Amino acid sequence: MVGKRSVNDLFFDISDLLLMIFTFIIMAYPFIYILSYSLSDPLKITTGLVLYPEGFSLDAYKAALGSPSIFHAIFISILRTTIGPIFMILVTAMAGYCITREDMKGVRIFRKYFVYTMYISAGLIPTFLVIKALGLVGSFWIYILPSSVSVFNMVLIKSFIESIPKSLEESAMMDGANDFYLFWRIIFPICTPVIAAVTLFGAVGQWNAFMDTQIYNTMHPELFTLQYVLYLALTTPPMDIGEEMRIFITPKAFRMAMTVLTILPILAIYPVLQKYFVGGIMIGAVKG
């Protein structure tokens, strides 16, 4: 009996280990591939599945960073990644606090008012028409304003605030603090974990956004983001990368270098991201 069980367990352990290694390869290989390809000398690549850089060369990166249009796109991406989350957190956190205040008249209505937007969406065209009527098409603010209220994040913040003991708020109110002061000086600092998580959600979302450029700003190259330029490079590499560079690199090597550049900022903050996202998901899951 015991012998059979331990044999089974051993078999289980080995298959578990193999499956995990397999998962690791599936998850990691695409990244290894793009990194190796972008660092290779494209003319020396002969095999299909590249595992390490062949004939080390940084030409692809030089070409990518040497292109003024890509440089400008990086600038736009950074701009929206910083301004967007700040805007979002200001608007969303204040509203998130207000909907925890049971003593405020109409708090239930506000809560429903926000949550319904998660389920009722007007759709692509009506939203497009409103944004066009507001004159936001072809402007930078299209990246910032529509995403300034995130109901999902609002609910996360609300759940967090509700977990803070009420007595804290009450004692501050006794001391005569007004609601504005109370929120910014007492509640907001306590909410740092959830605020950090939500700001990071927002920043990653802004950095990765693609469809808004495609929908609203295709006619405005000065507002192209890095994601959009990367998408354009799938069909044609930017024209301004310089004649002498074009001889040394292939379009694919160029795309791989751009992809690595696009992923790099995310990779840089990944340890922080992972930590806060796990926390964020757990707050969300508990709520659900």
Add this chain to the structure above:
Amino acid sequence: MGIEDSYDVATNAHACGYIVIRKTGREIMIKTRQNIALTKNSSWTNSLYKHRFLYLMVFPAVIATIIFSYIPLFGWIIAFKNYRIGLSIWKAPWTGFYQFKRFFIQGDDLVNLLRNTLITNISSLVFSLVFACAFAILLSELRYKKLGKIVQTVSFFPFFISWVTIYTILHALFAVTSGAVSMALVDVGLLKKGINFLGDERFSWVLAVVVQVWKSLGCNSVIFLASISGIPLEQYEAAEIDGAGRCGKIYYVTLPNLMPTLIVLMIMNIGWILSSNLDLFYLLTNPTNRRTMEVLDMYIYRYGLQLNDFSYATAIDIIKTVVGLILVTSANALSRMYTGKSIL
């Protein structure tokens, strides 16, 4: 609660305009009529003024929500009109349910669209959750914790990168001639010519599902890992005494404990069964695979913004939202009936 305490409660209640009735040892507080009148007179304006800062703080979000979520709802009217760019919405002629008839009766896109949307959405939902669940179990059972940590860290990463980067990677790996996989298969001699993974109709659904599962695996598994760590150890010990091996413990203890999470997550996503990720499908859909790859959202995008048929696109958007709403409400009712919990 001592006598003195209850006396305290009673006096406080009196002060706030309640009368306290003692009945079979329990206190019931009733607001007296006089006091209701007293509080009512000044309550409205008083309370508005008292919470003026709160209203001020919620104001930006209310405005942004009105502009970007509620005002567009009035745009639904164009589904019942023949609206073209440059025309005023009010002057456009009424067409009644013409656009809906066009989609349901006259057009022949409906079947394909619904099939593509439902197949890709349902399978990516089910496979994402099932694989994430299996992955979480295997991860928690792994003997080499360090390796587990590494695998988990790596598997979580794709969740944070954009669909454009994912598509670029897909393209690099699976393009017909320059794709790594095709090249490798040709090199080995298995194929004469590269496979067109990204353009061939046969691969559309597999592609859309696999990519979504790949991206969300690590993220979804976090929820299951947390559920697993919440399972009481006694249950495993009891199973062990009953002679269960490791597989037995997974089958009889872990899985039954994870089932509720799995079901709740599936129910929660029912309302979005007709909505696809536009970023992904915009990139994946091309003229060669449109018949099997185009989903409702992409169709709306194509008709609305590429063919400028605003009324038709809006009609389909309305159908999508209404069906989604019906599904969410029914899922909510079901969930309330069986688990007593509301998902909304």
